[in-house]
Amino acid sequence: MTGVAHTQQVLVLGAHESGKTTFVVQLLGRVQRVQEGRLRARAAPSSLVPYKAALERIEEGRAPEHTERSLFAETPLPLVHDTAGPVDLVWPEYAGETIQQMVTSRRVPQHWYDRVQQSDVWLLFVRPSTTFVAPDVISRRILPVPGESVPAGEEPQGEEAGVTELSSQASLVELLQMLLHLRGVSTARPVVRPVLGVLLSCFDEVVESGNSLAGEEQAPVTRPEQVFRERLPLLASFVNSVWDTSSQVVLGVAALGRPLLPDEPDVDFIIEGPERQGYVVLPDGRQNPDLTLAVSLVLDLLHG
Ligand SMILES: Nc1nc2c(ncn2[C@@H]2O[C@H](COP(=O)(O)OP(=O)(O)OP(=O)(O)O)[C@@H](O)[C@H]2O)c(=O)[nH]1
Ligand SMILES: [Mg+2]
Numbered sequence: 001m002t003g004v005a006h007t008q009q010v011l012v013l014g015a016h017e018s019g020k021t022t023f024v025v026q027l028l029g030r031v032q033r034v035q036e037g038r039l040r041a042r043a044a045p046s047s048l049v050p051y052k053a054a055l056e057r058i059e060e061g062r063a064p065e066h067t068e069r070s071l072f073a074e075t076p077l078p079l080v081h082d083t084a085g086p087v088d089l090v091w092p093e094y095a096g097e098t099i100q101q102m103v104t105s106r107r108v109p110q111h112w113y114d115r116v117q118q119s120d121v122w123l124l125f126v127r128p129s130t131t132f133v134a135p136d137v138i139s140r141r142i143l144p145v146p147g148e149s150v151p152a153g154e155e156p157q158g159e160e161a162g163v164t165e166l167s168s169q170a171s172l173v174e175l176l177q178m179l180l181h182l183r184g185v186s187t188a189r190p191v192v193r194p195v196l197g198v199l200l201s202c203f204d205e206v207v208e209s210g211n212s213l214a215g216e217e218q219a220p221v222t223r224p225e226q227v228f229r230e231r232l233p234l235l236a237s238f239v240n241s242v243w244d245t246s247s248q249v250v251l252g253v254a255a256l257g258r259p260l261l262p263d264e265p266d267v268d269f270i271i272e273g274p275e276r277q278g279y280v281v282l283p284d285g286r287q288n289p290d291l292t293l294a295v296s297l298v299l300d301l302l303h304g
Pocket of ligand 1: 019065094201253278
């Protein structure tokens, strides 16, 4: 019996402003124009509508716009990987808030439910530069409140007056837990499927912020796994404790490789061409201009 090869589904996940749209559009440019990586285009997407706005802005050397909250368009990117075979990169083009909303309301729209069931790989975009570590008892004192409540006129001042927000890491942990639950995956044993690729996005911002890694100020080798543990300790320990080590990988991604402004075209960027911009940071900290590695290295985990 000759079976038709299973098309692996890669589902793009990530909060608001985590770089999802930019990455997918840059990936499209790589597979269509460069065609050098292990991941190639299998066909053109059936519609370019969800790609169009961001494509145009990137071509003009401008930052893509935030995806409208009301927008949900899905046109998978048909790819083929040298070992995994046919692959569909499924990126419901949604605003990051949609994910936040699913977490807070604990409701998942049907189209999301289907995607979660069918996907073989989850690609989680996390932008370390904007994902803050919530204050804890060490970084922010817990103050005894005199009496029943803080009396009027004696509210704490300055830093102590701030409201502690729930960390964005906690939301991502909650999201992963929800999706695993929907999928019916038990976490009693290390999770093997779906495989998880954590993509630390806008990685140039991490490198340029002085490479926070202790003792490495002189040698700018920034290993994504180390950045993940230092900047997102809660999420990192959740991922490590839930996923089997052979089914997870942490990579850095800088789809543009530099910041772009919304309204001021970056001339150098235009001249060099968007398909020549951006890089992936491999687990050992080396940079590679082949953006397709951000997907193909995660697909490699499917074959252990
Ligand atoms: N410095 C830098 N900025 C980047 C890079 N890639 C994307 N960005 C910026 O990150 C911001 C968010 O990118 P988007 O692709 O719109 O993120 P998104 O996850 O689709 O966001 P929503 O649509 O709001 O959910 C934009 O201002 C991009 O210009 C990069 O490689 N480096
Ligand atoms: Mg977007």
